[in-house]
Amino acid sequence: MPDSKQVNLVRMQAGQSGKVVEIQGGHGMVNRLSALGIRPGKRITKVSAMLMRGPVTIQVDRAQVAVGFGMASRIIVEVG
Amino acid sequence: MACHRLGNKKNRQSGIKKVLLVGNPNVGKSVLFSRLTGVKVIASNYPGTTVSYTHGAMKLGEGEVEVIDVPGTYTLEPTCEAEQIALDMLGDGDLVINVVNATNLERNLYLTLQLLERDIPVIVALNMWDDTRHRGIDIDLAKLEELLRVPVIPTVAVTGQGIKELVQSIPRAASPRLPAQSHDERWAVIGKITDSVQRISHRHHTWAEHLEDASVQPLTGGLIAMVVLAAAFGVVRFIGESLINYVLDPFFNGVWAPVLLRLSSLLGGSGFLHEIIVGRLTNGEINFVESFGLLSSGLYVPLAMVLPYIISFYLVLGLLEDVGYLPRLGVLVDTVMHRLGLHGYAIIPGLLGFGCNVPAVLATRILESRRERFIAATLISIAVPCAALQAMIFGLVGARGGQYVAMVYGTLFVVWVVLGFILNHTVRGFSPELLIEIPPYRLPPWRAVLQKLWLRSYGFLREAVPIILIAILAINILYFWGVFEVIANFTAPVVTGLLGLPKEAVTALVIGFLRKDVALGMLAPLGLTSGQLVVGSVVLAMFFPCVATFVVLIRELGVVNMLKAAGIMISVALVTGGLLNLVL
Numbered sequence: 001m002p003d004s005k006q007v008n009l010v011r012m013q014a015g016q017s018g019k020v021v022e023i024q025g026g027h028g029m030v031n032r033l034s035a036l037g038i039r040p041g042k043r044i045t046k047v048s049a050m051l052m053r054g055p056v057t058i059q060v061d062r063a064q065v066a067v068g069f070g071m072a073s074r075i076i077v078e079v080g
Numbered sequence: 081m082a083c084h085r086l087g088n089k090k091n092r093q094s095g096i097k098k099v100l101l102v103g104n105p106n107v108g109k110s111v112l113f114s115r116l117t118g119v120k121v122i123a124s125n126y127p128g129t130t131v132s133y134t135h136g137a138m139k140l141g142e143g144e145v146e147v148i149d150v151p152g153t154y155t156l157e158p159t160c161e162a163e164q165i166a167l168d169m170l171g172d173g174d175l176v177i178n179v180v181n182a183t184n185l186e187r188n189l190y191l192t193l194q195l196l197e198r199d200i201p202v203i204v205a206l207n208m209w210d211d212t213r214h215r216g217i218d219i220d221l222a223k224l225e226e227l228l229r230v231p232v233i234p235t236v237a238v239t240g241q242g243i244k245e246l247v248q249s250i251p252r253a254a255s256p257r258l259p260a261q262s263h264d265e266r267w268a269v270i271g272k273i274t275d276s277v278q279r280i281s282h283r284h285h286t287w288a289e290h291l292e293d294a295s296v297q298p299l300t301g302g303l304i305a306m307v308v309l310a311a312a313f314g315v316v317r318f319i320g321e322s323l324i325n326y327v328l329d330p331f332f333n334g335v336w337a338p339v340l341l342r343l344s345s346l347l348g349g350s351g352f353l354h355e356i357i358v359g360r361l362t363n364g365e366i367n368f369v370e371s372f373g374l375l376s377s378g379l380y381v382p383l384a385m386v387l388p389y390i391i392s393f394y395l396v397l398g399l400l401e402d403v404g405y406l407p408r409l410g411v412l413v414d415t416v417m418h419r420l421g422l423h424g425y426a427i428i429p430g431l432l433g434f435g436c437n438v439p440a441v442l443a444t445r446i447l448e449s450r451r452e453r454f455i456a457a458t459l460i461s462i463a464v465p466c467a468a469l470q471a472m473i474f475g476l477v478g479a480r481g482g483q484y485v486a487m488v489y490g491t492l493f494v495v496w497v498v499l500g501f502i503l504n505h506t507v508r509g510f511s512p513e514l515l516i517e518i519p520p521y522r523l524p525p526w527r528a529v530l531q532k533l534w535l536r537s538y539g540f541l542r543e544a545v546p547i548i549l550i551a552i553l554a555i556n557i558l559y560f561w562g563v564f565e566v567i568a569n570f571t572a573p574v575v576t577g578l579l580g581l582p583k584e585a586v587t588a589l590v591i592g593f594l595r596k597d598v599a600l601g602m603l604a605p606l607g608l609t610s611g612q613l614v615v616g617s618v619v620l621a622m623f624f625p626c627v628a629t630f631v632v633l634i635r636e637l638g639v640v641n642m643l644k645a646a647g648i649m650i651s652v653a654l655v656t657g658g659l660l661n662l663v664l
Contacts, residue, residue, distance in 0.1 A: 014297075028159075032515055034263060035154035037187035048297045054415040055424065055514050057296045062183050062215060064292065064520075066411045068423065068513025 004080035009046065009056050009072040017045040018077040025074050033075070036065050044077065096174045096250070098146050099138070102166065102195065103179030104188050105152030106519050108207045110134075111237040111528075112179055113149035116247070120535055123528070124401035125519050126428065127152060128446035131162045133169060140250060148173070151445075154187075156194045161445040161453070175201050175253055177246070182206045182234065183215050185278055189270045192228065197260050201253035202230045205246055209234035216281040224277045229256040238525060288521045295408040296518070305412050308405060312396045319392035320471070328384035337366045340376060356556045369476070370605040377601060378552045381472075382545045386597050387537070389471035393435055394536040395529070402524030402532075406431065407516055414514050420500025421455045421507065422447070423514040429456055433464035435536070437629040440464065441636055451509030455500065457637060458645045461629060462652060463496035465621045468544065468597040473617050476600060480610040487664075488617045495622065495656055499648070543628070544595065551594040555587070555602065564590075578654060579615055580661035582606055592620050593627055611664030615657050622653035 006021060020042045023030050033039065037060045047057040047064060049072075056072040058065055067075065101109045101116075105127030114120055117136025123129060134149040150169050151162040158164040170176075178195055180188040195202050204224075212219060225232040231249040235242035261269070285293075294300040340358055347354040349361070358366070359373025368380035400406055406428050414424030426447055433440030437460055444456045465473065477484045504511075558564050564587045568575075572583040579585075584606055592599035603616045624646065625633060634642045 031155065031157060031263070032159050034267070035159075035187075035190065036515065036517060037184075039267065047293055048301075050296075050301075050411065050415060051298045052415045054298070055411050057411060057518065061186055062217075063187065064296075064518040066296070066407070066414075066424075066514055066516050066518055068414065068515060071513050071515060 004078050006076050006078050009058065009067065009075045009077060010049065010069065012046045012077055012079060014046050014048050016079055017043060018079040019043050020075060021078045022076040023074065024076065025071070029071060029074070033067075033071070037061060037063065038065065038067070038075065096140065096145050098148065098173045099175045099177060099250075100148050100150050100169060100173035101179055102150050102170070102176050102191070103152060103207075104154055104181060104184075104191060105517065107152065107179050107181040107188065108237040109152060109179045110149055112177075112205060112207065112235065112243070113147060115237055115240055115243045117147050120531060121149060122532060122535060124398075124406075124532075125404040125522055125524070126401060126407050127517050127519070128162060128425075128428070128443070129401075131442055131445040132165065138247070140247065153191065155191060160448045165445075170198070170200070173200060175203070175250065177205055178202050179205045179207050179237075182209050182219060183211045183217060185217075185219065186270055186274045189273060190266060193258065193261070193266045193269060196228065196230065196256050197258045199255055199257055201255045203246070203249055203253045204228065204230055204232045205237075205242070206232055206234045207237055209242065210236045210239070216283045218279040218281070220277045224273070227273050227277065230254045238528065292408075292518075292521055295405070296411050301408070301412050305409060308400070308409075312400065316389070316392045316396050317474075319395065320389040320474070323388035323391065324384060324475075328388060332368055332380055332384050336379075337368075340366050343375070352560060355560075356553065369601060372552055372555060372602075372605075374549055374552055377598075378549050381597055381601055382468075382541070382548045385475050386468045386471045386544070387540065389474070390435075390467050390540045391533065391537050393467045395533050397431065397435060398529050398532045398536075399524065400431075402522065402529060404519040404521050407518045410514070410516065411518070418511075419504065420459070420497065421504030421511050422452055422500070423511065425514060425516050426452065426456045430460060430464060433460040434467060434470070436466050436468075436540075437461060437464065437625060438632050441629060441632045444636065448512045449509055451507050452511050454637060454641055454645070455503045455507060455511075457633060458503065458648055459496055459500055461625045461633065461645065462499060462622045462649050463492045465492065466596065466626075468540075468595070469600060469621060472597045472600040476604055477610075477613055477617055480613060484610050484614050487614045488621075491614075491618050491656065491660060492621060495652060499652060544597075547627075548595050548598055551591055551598045554594070555591060555598075558587075574654070578661070579619060579657045581608070581612055581616055585616055588616065588620060589623055593624060593630070596620060596626055611661075614664060615660045618660060619653050619657040622649060622656060624649055624653075 020040050022040060023033055045059040047059055049056045053069040055066045055068050101113055103109050110121050110123035110130050116138045119136035121134050130149055130151045136147045137144045138147045150166045153163040153166040156167055158167050176195055178192050221232055231252045233242055233246045233249050235246055295304050344358045357373050357375055359371030359376040366376055368376055371377055410424035410427050413427050417424050417426055429440045429443040432443050440460050441457045444453045447453050447456055473485060473488055477488060568583040568586050571586045575581050575586045576583050585603060588599040588602040591602060599620055
């Protein structure tokens with residue numbers, strides 16, 4: 001896609017916003033995330049990430065959600 | 081937990097007998113439940129406070145209906161034990177009050193749509209309605225009601241606004257019985273609903289939101305955590321010690337001791353009855369810690385040694401819970417907790433354990449896998465001393481010097497880490513990753529904080545004091561019959577040989593099954609060295625859970641896993657106690 005790039009949540013910068021384009025996981029993971037409002041098409045903002053493969057905190061609508069490192073690395077976001 | 085069971089008679093007017101409060105975690109179901117029923121329950125500002133259901137009764141029309149506070153769930157496809165409980169309950173309700181967080185409509189409506197697909201009448205309580213305005217959210221109520229085809233009532237559970245209207249709307253409850261849909265179809269419907277009923281205006285970050293963000297940044301978050309935990313510890317010690325030094329000790333020494341001495345002389349100053357009621361006198365005086373009579377130690381231990389710390393601990397814990405800090409702590413410690421086979425949210429049951437291990441073991445239900453629950457429950461039972469035991473550690477070990485208290489806590493911490501590490505590498509199964517909603521910071525209403533404090537302190541008095549009195553009675557009778565003598569001789573090789581304690585110390589380990597605070601008190605008259613007292617405290621903390629925790633562990637883990645956990649406890653306690661004995 002031109003003018004935008006796709007990265008996973010871990011590689012996103014804190015403060016950056018983007019649109020979730022893909023969740024690379026099984027049914028269980030997709031369901032758990034979508035129950036918290038994280039699903040393809042959703043705009044999210046990365047708030048912070050903990051050091052040493054710690055969880056990533058994102059803003060989804062008016063809620064903050066902390067996502068474990070492994071899961072975060074499988075959430076693909078289109079930044080921009 | 082308050083239980084109000086009702087007969088099977090349906091409410092005559094409406095045919096309703098069971099009303100369920102269902103909704104996402106942390107939307108205020110428990111507060112609403114208290115409003116509707118008058119039953120006071122523990123409510124906090126983090127997802128997963130309620131892990132089992134609570135009953136209550138509410139007036140409806142001329143009759144009464146049963147109201148049930150169901151654990152929060154995001155979806156009717158459960159992902160953890162607490163959510164499974166929520167789903168199981170849905171089968172036998174007659175009406176659902178779906179509690180929805182008005183500031184996060186979209187996500188909350190997913191569960192609402194799932195409920196509307198089922199064959200049960202629903203009304204929607206649009207809670208936290210007061211928050212929508214200053215968050216720049218505008219919701220068209222009439223339109224939402226029309227689209228959902230069930231009554232939608234704006235409520236503010238913490239102030240009671242809208243509760244009357246909510247109850248009045250119960251007769252209008254409806255079950256649209258929407259056709260079952262896939263995930264994507266539901267989200268598409270929700271998108272249409274929110275687009276047409278909700279308008280959001282942009283506004284700037286408030287100071288609370290800046291603080292929220294700073295609490296989950298690695299650097300500022302770490303600093304905030306250190307300050308919060310240090311302050312929490314300092315305040316707990318300060319309030320606890322002040323209550324003891326300025327209120328309870330003066331009362332017991334100045335007022336109660338003379339009364340007991342009069343009673344003592346009435347009872348003849350010695351004898352079996354005197355030992356049980358007043359206890360043994362030391363040089364003609366009452367020693368509240370060592371005398372072990374029902375009216376001396378039996379009252380002094382729970383009321384003057386333990387209760388002050390129960391009050392101070394639960395005041396501070398309640399504030400942390402209601403402000404919404406605990407989930408953030410979970411995010412900060414997640415990486416470390418993964419080394420112990422857990423994820424960051426397991427810190428919450430752990431912290432609850434410093435109050436009482438019973439609710440802590442129950443709270444492990446917020447963890448997703450059986451493996452995590454086993455590890456968390458075992459670690460709590462071994463290495464997290466409850467407030468009652470800690471109060472006694474402060475009182476008895478602290479009298480020998482702060483460094484000895486530090487040794488007890490340091491040892492328990494090392495055991496927690498090492499054992500967690502070992503369990504992570506030996507217990508089969510998997511531990512899922514952290515995935516939690518972080519609530520906004522809130523300034524808790526002081527009434528709510530004090531009410532929760534009262535609930536927990538009263539719970540301690542009601543449940544602990546009778547057991548403490550029974551324990552002291554049992555100790556006196558067992559001494560009198562010489563039962564302890566037999567046990568002490570039998571276990572002497574372990575207690576004396578391995579742990580380096582006098583053989584009589586085994587009585588404390590036996591009584592520890594009833595109450596650990598009383599048990600530690602039994603070590604007081606034995607004339608132990610400071611090192612022996614440290615060994616005794618550590619072994620007592622780890623050796624075996626008290627009976628209340630024991631029962632909950634069996635229920636939560638099952639008999640087989642409980643036996644495994646007990647085996648771990650006993651062996652780890654003996655190894656640790658033995659090592660400490662060599663070092664000290």
